[in-house]
Amino acid sequence: MQIQIERIEHIVHENESVKTFFIRGVNDPRPGNYLMVWIPGSGQIPLSISSFKNDLCGFTVKRVGDTTAAMHNLRVGDLIGITGPLGTSFSIRGERILLVSGGIGIAPLLYLAIEARQMGKKVYAICGFERAEDIIFEDVLNGLLDELVITLGERTPLDVIHKLYEKRRFDHIYSCGPEPMMKRVFDFARSSQLGAEFSVERIIKCGMGICGACALPNGMRVCKEGPVFDLEDMEGVWG
Amino acid sequence: MVDLSADIGIPLKNPLILTSGILGSSAHLLKRVASSGAGALITKSITEDPRVGHENPTVIEVSEGLILNAMGLPNPGVDIFLNELETLEAVNLPIIPSVAGYSEDEFGRVASRLEDAGFRIIELNISCPHSTALSSKKVIAQDIDKTRRVVNAVRSVTSLKLIVKLSPNVTDIVEFADVAIKAGADALSLINTIEALEVDPYVEAPVLGNVFGGQSGPSIRCIAQRKLTDIALAMWKGEIERVPLIGVGGVRTPKDVFRFLLLGADAVGIGSSILYEDLAIFEDVIEGLEQIMTDKGYDMLDEFRGKVISQILDMTI
Missing domain, CATH: 3.40.50.80 (Nucleotide-binding domain of ferredoxin-NADP reductase (FNR) module)
Known part of the structure; x- marks a missing residue:
């Protein structure tokens, strides 16, 4: 999947180290999907989608390292590269x-x-x-x-x-x-x-299922067959 | 039922090989790929010490079939790699470690460790185009003397079968094939990725974290076919010694594998196209290759392998 460049439409300060960024152009994400977010010059990281309404897609970022710090320095109107939505989603089973x-x-x-x-x-x-x-x-x-x-x-x-x-x-x-x-x-x-x-969280490199960096002990790739795994999948990891 | 068995210095049940750099980093993943139908697996390149690799973005899809990567040889180092593989239950196909390094001595030391651990065959990755940070300098496989020295160094310390992976980023790949073979290569694999770069017009910046990368995917298949043909022609003409050839570059379909075999490949690597076909690619390609052979009345690979090379030889003076 190719990188698309999107403009930051809105930013919400959730607390001193967490912000939610809103962008358009993310096509029908499901709960559990993630985006690979490229901050030009400062890296690219996987981020979970925290909301999607009226074509506005939100993702919430805690400042923990250099790339997330660079993300926190961005302002409304700045451009970022998005790949996604990627990965598996929650089934929403259960009543x-x-x-x-x-x-x-x-x-x-x-x-x-x-x-x-x-x-x-x-x-x-x-x-x-x-x-x-x-x-x-x-x-x-x-x-x-x-x-x-x-x-x-x-x-x-x-x-x-x-x-x-x-x-x-x-x-x-x-x-x-x-x-x-x-x-x-x-x-x-x-x-x-x-x-x-x-x-499940792992360091994700390619985000496309080909480099193998995010493989779990059961051989499943977090970037492609995750990040959402069901209990049976995780038997081979935590069982 | 057609016979797909192949030989690259060791026998393979079929000619499909997982290429280096794709999925081959953990025992658990290798085990999965092993059961996906491939004839052999080449691991991610292993260096003496651990390497974290380059910053993201490390892999980008520029357009359908055009993939750039600058992973930067991330690997846990040979010690952890060997521990990891010990946990791998016996798989019924060859696992071929890929070895990378920054000096001929390092190549030799890592190769010796692998031989001591019981491996029979390794690939020397002397051609990764982006293995040093922000380097636009030449890699080993772009320098005749360095190529000779690295292959010689490994040859002199091990009796392992050596596959040498060549770079397409040279003027005359045949010259490099010849030097590698004379220095002790038992087989050649080609091509590694093609030097490449992408820049984003909106943010006005290079996209890969390492700036420079290598191009792979179906977009490079015809270039790989040309380089393979150059070497095969030289071998068929007797200009250079004949050793097994592993054709690599953009292979996605059964027809692609058939093309590489027609051009003299003994085996065919599959790598980046896993992005599009996932692990099912091996079984799908085998099934399709069997169908092509059945339709054409071929029972085994040697009946048509190199057929187009012979044809080109007749067409050229």
């Missing part, structure tokens, strides 16, 4: 779904939540953040979800998942965040015999 995120991992799950609510599904979420000032999307999630639980610091989403399951009896889990957290979500889903899907 009572649970989202489990850690940190910036809430980004692809926000778009999933918006779509699932539009389909009339019950949507619950447990979102873990390091500190209160790291919390993003709280207002929009509160307006959207049937229940939102936010955990901070040492208390993680896994500390509340059993209790929420007893209360809500969700039937499918979608997770994105640090891998140790997702592995524990995987264990919970397996022991509870629930379906689950995970948005």
